[in-house]
Amino acid sequence: MPDTAPLATRMPAEIRRDWIDRREVALLDAREEGPYSLAHPLFAVSLPLSRLELPAYDLLPRRDVPITVYDNGEGYAEPAARRLQALGYRDVTLLEGGLAGWTAAGFEVYRDVNVPSKAFGEWVEHHRHTPSLSADEVKTLVDTGADLVILDARRYEEFRTMAIPGGISVPGAELVKRVHDVAPDPETLVIVNCAGRTRSIIGAQSLVNAGIPNRVAALRNGTIGWTLAGLELDRGRDGRFPAVSPEGDAKGRKAARAVADRAGVGRIGPAALDAFRGDQRRTLHLFDVRTPEEYEAGHLPGFRHAAGGQLVQATDEYVAVRGARIVLADDPAGGGGPRADMTASWLAQLGWEVHVLEGDAASLGRESGPDRRRLPPVPEAGADTVAPRDLLALLENGEAAVIDITRSPRYRAGHIPGAYFSTRACLGGTIARLPKGVRPVLTCWDGTLTRYAAADFPAGAVPLLLEGGTKGWVAAGLPLSTGLERLGPEPDDVYKRPYEGTDNSAAAMQGYIDWELELVDQLKRDGAHNFRVI
Numbered sequence: 001m002p003d004t005a006p007l008a009t010r011m012p013a014e015i016r017r018d019w020i021d022r023r024e025v026a027l028l029d030a031r032e033e034g035p036y037s038l039a040h041p042l043f044a045v046s047l048p049l050s051r052l053e054l055p056a057y058d059l060l061p062r063r064d065v066p067i068t069v070y071d072n073g074e075g076y077a078e079p080a081a082r083r084l085q086a087l088g089y090r091d092v093t094l095l096e097g098g099l100a101g102w103t104a105a106g107f108e109v110y111r112d113v114n115v116p117s118k119a120f121g122e123w124v125e126h127h128r129h130t131p132s133l134s135a136d137e138v139k140t141l142v143d144t145g146a147d148l149v150i151l152d153a154r155r156y157e158e159f160r161t162m163a164i165p166g167g168i169s170v171p172g173a174e175l176v177k178r179v180h181d182v183a184p185d186p187e188t189l190v191i192v193n194c195a196g197r198t199r200s201i202i203g204a205q206s207l208v209n210a211g212i213p214n215r216v217a218a219l220r221n222g223t224i225g226w227t228l229a230g231l232e233l234d235r236g237r238d239g240r241f242p243a244v245s246p247e248g249d250a251k252g253r254k255a256a257r258a259v260a261d262r263a264g265v266g267r268i269g270p271a272a273l274d275a276f277r278g279d280q281r282r283t284l285h286l287f288d289v290r291t292p293e294e295y296e297a298g299h300l301p302g303f304r305h306a307a308g309g310q311l312v313q314a315t316d317e318y319v320a321v322r323g324a325r326i327v328l329a330d331d332p333a334g335g336g337g338p339r340a341d342m343t344a345s346w347l348a349q350l351g352w353e354v355h356v357l358e359g360d361a362a363s364l365g366r367e368s369g370p371d372r373r374r375l376p377p378v379p380e381a382g383a384d385t386v387a388p389r390d391l392l393a394l395l396e397n398g399e400a401a402v403i404d405i406t407r408s409p410r411y412r413a414g415h416i417p418g419a420y421f422s423t424r425a426c427l428g429g430t431i432a433r434l435p436k437g438v439r440p441v442l443t444c445w446d447g448t449l450t451r452y453a454a455a456d457f458p459a460g461a462v463p464l465l466l467e468g469g470t471k472g473w474v475a476a477g478l479p480l481s482t483g484l485e486r487l488g489p490e491p492d493d494v495y496k497r498p499y500e501g502t503d504n505s506a507a508a509m510q511g512y513i514d515w516e517l518e519l520v521d522q523l524k525r526d527g528a529h530n531f532r533v534i
Contacts, residue, residue, distance in 0.1 A: 007081055009096040010068045012041075012105040018066075019043060019528045022351070024283055024323035026060060026067045027095070030080035032423060034492030035072065039109040041102055042526060043116060045320040049076040050405070050424035050493065052083050053452045057374035058304065059320035062283040063088045070095035070102070076425060087376050108526040112515060113495055114314045119519040120350050120531050121198035126520045127533040130205045132220040135229035138191060142166060148189040149182055150219070151175060153203035153309055156240065162223055162233040162502055164193055170241045172203050172309020173289050173339040176210045176256045178241050180248035186213035193219035193226075195499035197516050199313055206342055209262075209534070210255035224499055224509045235502070249338075256338035256345075262534050263345040266355035267336070270363055273327060276355075277302075283324035287311060289339045290330060298368050300332050300361060305371035308343030315350065326354045332361060351530035375448070383442075383454035386464045388476035391416075391441060401434045403427065403463070405453055406444040406470065408491035414480035416443065416466075416473055421487045424453050430488065439464060446471050 018025040019042075028047040029036045036046045047055065060067065067089055071077040081092045095101060103109055112118065124130060133141075141148055142165070150167040152159045159169040170178055175192070183190050190212070192203035197220075204218035219225065223233060244252070268276070276284050288299045289308035299305070306318050308328075319326065328344050330337025336358040347354040386394070394400035395418065402419035404411050411421045422430035431440055440463040442450040447469030454462055466472065474480065498504045498512040523529055 007078060008093045010066075010093045011096050012102045012107055015041070015068060015095070016107060016528050019322055020530065022323050022353075022530065024065055024321050026065055026321045028067060028069045028080070028320065029099075030069050030071050030076040031074060032425070032491075032493045033113065033495045035074075037113050037495035038111055039072075039099065039103075040111075040115075041107065042110055042119070042529060043316070043322045044070075045316045046113070047080070047320065048423075048425070048493070049080040049083070051449060052080055053087065053376050054373065054449060056084065056087055057376060059318070060084075060089065060283075061285065061374075062280075062321070064090055064280070065283050065321050066091045066093075068093045068095050070098045072099040107528075108522055110519075110522065112512070113497070114316060115519075116350065116529070117313050117315055118198045118516060119523050119529070121201045122516055122519040123523055123529075123531050124205055124349075124533055125197075125201045128205055128208070130201050130208070130218055131216060132200070132204070132218040133191065134220050135226040135231055138164075138219055139229070139231055141189070146189060147185070147187055148191055150191045150193060151179070151182065151203070152194070153192050153199040154194050155307065155310060158195065158500070159239070160236055161500070162195075162235060163237050163239070164219065164223065164226060165232070165234050167193065167234075167237075168239050168241060171291075171307055172199055172206070172312065173307060173343050174241060174291075174309070175203050175206050176212075176259075176342050177249065177252040177338040178244050179207060179210075179212055179214075180251045181242060181245050183212075183214055184248075188214055190214045190216045191219055192216070194222045196222045196224050196512060199309060202312060202346060203309070206259075206346075209259045209345070210252075210342075211258075212255070221513050222499070224513060228506060228509060233502075252338040253341075256341035257336075259534075260341035260345045260348075260356065263348040265341065265344040265348050266353070267358050268327065268355045269357070269359035270361055272355075273357060273364070276325060276327065283321045285319050285324055285326045286329070287318065287326065288329050288332070289343045292370070296368060296370050298332055298366050300329055300357075301365045301367050303329055308339045311343055312346045312350070315347070315352075319352075324352070326352050327357055328354065329357045329361070332366060345534070349532050349534060351532075376452075378451045379455035383451070383457075383462045383465050385467045386441060387467050388473045388478055391464075391466055391473075392478060394439075394441070398435075399438060400441050400464070401438045402441045402443055402466070403430055403434075404443050404470065405449055408487075408493050410445055411487070412482065412484065414470075414482055416470060417479065417481040417483070419443065419481075419486065421491065423491065423493050424449065424456065427453065427456060433488070441466055443473070444469050
């Protein structure tokens, strides 16, 4: 049962001091992602009250870790803190004064998402003067038949959405492993791009740090810069990296290990890993940094999947505890490898304690299949379920109304006809909009979140839950609607990233680039980041 005693508070200065001193602490923003993206402290992690149970156990694996929760006066922080207590976390406090208290203390707040990683990318370019070329310069080189390759360091699905013509998908952690095969001639110019700046910079600097003989440059401002220059992008391209050769792999391993050693990355074997797992005083995260396909084919038990480039690009989506310990695996037979080494080299510079697992890992066992979330037990709320076709009958008879608590982009893409959209934190207001006398039926895409949300309802007012969620409705052959007449007020649960998708305005893209360029000065004012650059 959750603690019912008044919640203690922590002062903003205490949190900042813990960051500087590298003590474990999690600062969690209980608001939706939209408000979070407008202003938050540097290492604050978005954990909205609406979806708290879904990522909590993965982000916060140690139940004794110090956790501090805040909002900006919306009233989400205390229920989020109580919910964390109910999940077994024993050191949960509120931030004194919330976000306003943080700013009143004179501390920096940042906008956008994945800010530590993006700010670090700018920090790297500022200190290492990472070489770059503008979109117009790259287009001229392409048009004149220059000897070059364009390597896209984003996830493959992002590459498929939009890509520089002629580019090849080589996600960030794969670059050093595969560049010797992709560009075997040292005279070939290697250009690295992403959608904006961070992965272009980190990718290009990875190759520079690895000492490849080729000239290397980041595509300045990525696909955003390409678009703002009036140039066309490709859509739906394949263009994945080729298989690595033994010679190329050997070169990549040697180069990556040297970079990791320079960065001070630790190396451990299975025995030390067991000791880490038994250390109840430290938060431990285990990540396999290979491709999704390799991970699913076989991985070490207990290791989550986090492709190395994304782990560097969006560390806060995988680790909520600043000061936590991280262990990376690459080859499941022997642990170490160039992707783990390069990823670890960047995490170490980002201020994390990070180790690469090496040696014979056969004793640890092997699992297969996709990564699975670690979910808390479902509360015993006594909610009944309804099958999709039975729900259809209720809807046709006017006896039920569907409330969809999935994320708003998925709702826009398709929902049960007539369904109301709601964030879970705003369910009370949505229920008040329902016609009198109908029974609310909760759904989300796969039905997982609704099982937790049922516990939010008072006794005697528990809703029905749609079996299998909206996914189950589709599997039953029932139609979806894209009508938005019951969307309600403009949702704030998801921040629309100016570097994703194909419908962003030029002003939004330019504003995003301008913001990134300001991050170095903000970090200098902040002084609590512990970033370093080798």
